[in-house]
Amino acid sequence: MAAAAVEMLQQLQNQITCPICWKYFCEPVTIGCGHSFCQACLPSSAATAFSCPECRQVSQVRESPLCINGRLLELTELGKQLSSQLLQSAEGQRRCATHQQVLEFFCEDDQTLLCVRCCQTPEHRAHRHCPVEEAAPNVRKKLQHLQSCLEKHFEETKKLLASPRPLMNWHKMITEEYYKMYNLHLFKECPFARIEEEERSEKDRLSQQMRTLQDLMLDLQEAEGQANVDLLRDVKQLLERSESVLSQRAKALIPELRVCPVPGMIEMLNRFRVHIRLDPASTSxxxxVAEDLRSVRAGEGWPVDTHPGDDGHLHMVLAEQAFSSGRQYWEVDVTGLPQWMLGIHTPCLKRQSGGSKTHCPSVFFLRCVRKEEDYFLQSYPGSLDHRLKSPIPRVGLYLEYRTGTLAFYNVLQSSLIYQLPDISFVAPVRPMFSPGPPxxxxxxxxxTLCALDSHLCSCCYHLSEHSNKEEFSAHH
Known part of the structure; x- marks a missing residue:
């Protein structure tokens, strides 16, 4: 078969392969954005709207099953027949389609089979080549390693799906926010239905991830039993598919932070607003620290953070004020900071517990971490590890000493970010701040610590994106 024909067949295979399961389409359906998938690969819940697994565009309302794309189904069957004919051809399997010579070598850079003449072409001349007999055992070891990784991820996903309750009890945290309002009629607006739908969608994603992992593991097992040339011919597609599945898994297991606005919440919290200044003597x-003791920035020589729970390794500054009673609320402007940490600090005390001494945590915080193009929020202590849809410009912190409450808020969206699990304070606490690592x-x-009369709204935030700091501060 001519090289052009082989290339055309490969392009056809790409068009008739589901981007979720990486197999030929089975009952293909096309959604509103134009992308196609196997019907079984799409989420099964009856969501009122859903996003495309490939482009993330919200596509359409799903009130009934999507119709099978008949033309795409026919094209898939035709592609299967053409591929089968090529695979049944000894020439197609064992000889180079361009030079009609035996495929004796494997290109480790491009993961493709080559003949002697292919190795001398400008495209492959500088690449690493090795005989098929040497390359096949190495590839089998690589596939076996992938198989063990996939099995581990499969078991982790299975445990998450079987968990009787989510890692974070959003219902409890949101309910407590509405109780703070002392207006029970607001429960009519509480977004429990949306939270439940998001949890169902999360389970659908995990179920689909399990099916995809299982299918890939079976295909890797089959590949290990193939002849050397057949194995090396298919290994590039298997490795690309494995890489895609593992990257999708990471996104499936790290959920996005829920945004549940609570009307009037920030206004109520402002009743407990306190004036805070930084303590230069506590600065890393x-x-x-600025001369007005209201802002702090990273200087030179920021070391690498290691142990998040050990304040000896944290680079922070504390507030002058210490709190041992009452309720306090303060806001911090983190606009322009891709990474930051906010929370409270208390002296590290030894506590008697069951006849043995235990060390209490000395820091309780929320931090934002940037990894490539994504932002993640993490808590210490606690189980929060969620992705952000967009950076948070201003964070509010609410401290209630008697009940051991420390909550963090997205001021712009008037929504709870996270409330740390119940804390038992045994000593005065001081707010802590860290503008990094840069x-x-x-x-x-x-x-920047926000002034008592500083309030953030949408128009203020949009102004901050297009003006300098002085204009922004003057506006709000």
């Missing part, structure tokens, strides 16, 4: 060497090659931005 790599931080610079990203390499960027100019550190300041972390």
């Amino acid at each position: 060497p790599c931080l610079i 990203l390499p090659g960027t100019k550190p931005a300041p972390m």
Whole structure:
């Protein structure tokens, strides 16, 4: 078969392969954005709307099953027949389609089979080549390693799906926010239905992830039993598919942070607003505190953080004020900071528990971490590890000493970010701040304590994106 024909067949195979399961389409359906998938690969819940697994565009309302794409189904069957004819051809399996010579070598850079003449072409001349007999055992070891990784991920996903309750009790946290309002009629607006739908969608994603992992593991097992040439011919597609499945798994297991606005919440919290100043004597060497004691930024020589629960390794500054009773609320502007940490600090005390001494945590915090193009929120202590849809410009912190409450809020959206599990305070606590670590090659931005009369709304935030700091501060 001519090289052009082989290339055309490969292009056809790409068009008739489901981007979720990486197999030929089975009962293909096409959604509103134009992408096609196997009907069984799409989420099974009757969601009022859903996003495309490939482009993430919200497609359409799903009130009834999607219709099978008949033309795509016919094209898939035709592609299967053509592929089968090629595979049944000894020439197609064992000889180079371009030079009609035996495929004796394997290109480790491109993961493709080559003949002697292919190795001398400009495309492959500088690449690493090895005989088929040497490459096949190495590839089998790589596939076996992938198989063990997939089995581990499969068991982890299975445990998550079988968990009787989610890792975070969003119902409990949101209910407590509405109780704070002392207006029970607001429960009519509480978004429990949306939270439940999101949890169902989460289970659908995990179920689909399990099916995809299982299918891939079976295909890897089959590949290990193939002849050397057949194995090396298919290995590039298997490795690409494995990489895609593992990257999708990471996104499926790290959920996005829920945004549940609570009307009037920030206004109510402002009743407990306190004026806070930074304590220069408590500043880490790599931080610079402004003269007005209202802002701090990263300086030079920021070391790498290691143990998040050990304040000896944290680079932070504390507030002058310490709290041992009552309720306090303060807001911090983190606009322009891709990474930051906010929370409270208390002296590390030893507590008697069951006849043995235990160390209480000395820090309780929420931090934002940037990884490539994504932002993640993590808590210590606690189980929060969620992705952000977009950076948070201002964070509010609410402290209630008697009940051991420490909650974090997205001020712009008037929504709860996270409330740390019940804390038992045994000593005065001080607010703590850390504007980093800064990203390499960027100019550190300041972390600013907001004034008592400072309030953030949508128009203020949009102004901050298009003006300098002085104009923004004057506006709000």
